[in-house]
Structure formats: C-alpha cells, structure tokens
Amino acid sequence: MSQQESEITMVLVTRKDLKLSSGKLAAQAGHAAVNCALTARKLKPKLLEEWRNTGSRKIVCQVSNLEGMKRLYGEARELGLISEMIRDAGRTEIPAGTITLLGLGPGPRRLIDELTRSLPLLK
Amino acid sequence: MGLRSWIHSLTGPKRYSDSYYNSLNHVKLVLLVNNQLKMGKGKIAAQVGHASVKAAMLASEKHPAEMQAWLSSGQQKVVLKVQSLVELETIIELAKKSNLPTSIIRDAGKTQIAPNSLTVVGIGPALSEKIDELTKEFKLL
Numbered sequence: 001m002s003q004q005e006s007e008i009t010m011v012l013v014t015r016k017d018l019k020l021s022s023g024k025l026a027a028q029a030g031h032a033a034v035n036c037a038l039t040a041r042k043l044k045p046k047l048l049e050e051w052r053n054t055g056s057r058k059i060v061c062q063v064s065n066l067e068g069m070k071r072l073y074g075e076a077r078e079l080g081l082i083s084e085m086i087r088d089a090g091r092t093e094i095p096a097g098t099i100t101l102l103g104l105g106p107g108p109r110r111l112i113d114e115l116t117r118s119l120p121l122l123k
Numbered sequence: 124m125g126l127r128s129w130i131h132s133l134t135g136p137k138r139y140s141d142s143y144y145n146s147l148n149h150v151k152l153v154l155l156v157n158n159q160l161k162m163g164k165g166k167i168a169a170q171v172g173h174a175s176v177k178a179a180m181l182a183s184e185k186h187p188a189e190m191q192a193w194l195s196s197g198q199q200k201v202v203l204k205v206q207s208l209v210e211l212e213t214i215i216e217l218a219k220k221s222n223l224p225t226s227i228i229r230d231a232g233k234t235q236i237a238p239n240s241l242t243v244v245g246i247g248p249a250l251s252e253k254i255d256e257l258t259k260e261f262k263l264l
Binding site for chain 2: 010014021022023024025026027029030032033037038041052055056058059060061089122
C-alpha cells in the first residue's frame with residue numbers, strides 16, 4: 001500500500017445547489033468537522049489521534065444536490081465510515097432544517113477517495 | 124456530609140457553582156479569518172474546519188464546562204473577517220491576556236497560499252460577552 005493510500009483524511013462535501021456566503025459555508029464546515037471529530041473520539045479514538053498527528057488532512061468538495069449527498073451518506077455508512085450530515089438551524093440565509101453539508105471521516109483515504117473521487121473540489 | 128462524600132468533594136472533579144453554569148448560557152466560538160490572504164471559499168471552509176476541531180478538542184481537555192454548554196446550545200460559530208495579519212496577531216495577544224482559549228491555524232501552503240501562513244484564529248468556546256469585547260469591531264464574512 002502506498003503512503004497516500006494509508007493516509008487518514010476527512011472530506012467535507014458541500015451542495016452546489018445551495019447558495020451560501022463564504023462565512024456561512026465555513027461555519028457549517030466547522031460544524032461538520034467538529035461533529036465528525038467528536039464521533040471519532042467516541043468510536044475510533046486511535047484513528048482520530050492518527051489523523052490529528054498527521055496534519056488533520058481535510059478537503060472540501062461539492063456534490064450537485066441533496067439527493068447526491070444523501071446517496072453518498074448511505075454509501076459511507078455502508079462502508080462503516082464516520083459520516084455526519086449537518087442541518088442548519090436556519091437563523092440566517094436559508095430555511096431552518098436545510099441539510100447543508102456532509103462530513104466524511106476521519107477515515108482511510110483509500111476508502112473515502114473511492115466515494116468522492118468524481119466530485120469536484122471547492123477551491 | 125458523610126465521610127465518602129467529603130472525600131469525594133476533595134478528590135473528585137471540581138464543580139463549578141450554579142451561577143457560573145447559568146452564566147454559560149451564551150457560549151460561542153468565534154473564527155477570525157485572515158482576509159489579507161486571498162483564499163477561496165473551499166479553502167476558508169477547510170481552515171475554519173481545522174480551527175473548530177482544534178478549539179473543540181482543546182476545550183474538552185481544559186474547559187469542560189464551556190465545552191458542554193457550547194455543545195448543548197447548538198455549537199454557535201461566528202465567522203468574522205480580519206483585514207490584516209497585524210490585527211490578527213494583536214487579537215491573539217489580547218485573547219491570551221484575557222485567558223480566552225485560542226486555536227491558531229497555520230497552513231501547510233500546499234495550495235493557494237504561501238507555506239506557514241496564519242489563516243484562521245479560533246477564540247472560544249467561551250462566554251459571548253468576553254469574546255465580543257475583543258471582536259465586536261470585525262465584520263461577518
């Protein structure tokens with residue numbers, strides 16, 4: 001296994017069909033990252049440690065819509081990956097309860113890449 | 124108080140007073156983004172993600188009461204922009220003086236920006252009023 005494949009990573013998936021400001025998107029990403037990390041601490045503490053000790057790799061990419069996000073969530077669950085969908089409280093910008101973001105990992109990059117390979121990066 | 128509770132009161136985890144817990148109603152995490160760096164939306168999101176995780180892990184260890192209050196009140200996060208590195212460094216100093224937890228994120232600089240750039244500073248989770256004293260002049264991103 002190459003070094004890249006054994007890496008631990010987190011991927012934050014945003015929705016292309018939602019128009020969020022940079023600040024809003026960033027706050028939601030923070031939320032997803034924290035929830036994923038807390039879940040990891042409970043279920044896979046060693047993995048969390050390894051991820052944090054290797055620079056907490058994190059990338060942000062986009063899926064076209066909610067349906068695509070839910071599909072990805074299901075697939076991730078089936079693979080036993082940590083996956084957390086974030087629902088916004090909706091105090092600003094968008095209606096309450098809107099699903100804004102999906103966090104995957106920390107988990108093996110090999111597995112997560114398989115799911116997210118086709119998704120464009122959000123730069 | 125029985126003997127066991129008395130021993131527990133000395134050796135058990137420290138309890139905060141009820142009034143301190145009540146004052147923790149408004150706990151938030153503020154994330155200050157270095158707007159001098161021209162980072163894209165995704166880059167900012169990732170950096171804010173880093174800072175949020177760092178702040179949460181630090182708080183779980185060192186400030187469990189604040190962490191608990193923050194989580195149970197919906198993890199409020201406010202993202203603000205700061206126009207220069209100098210301002211950002213000043214805020215870090217002030218936050219440290221006020222004993223507010225800071226989470227400083229420097230980027231490895233593999234994409235978009237120079238290595239080791241200071242990208243985001245998280246302040247908190249801590250009492251809103253205390254953080255506001257330092258950050259109220261900054262605008263929402």
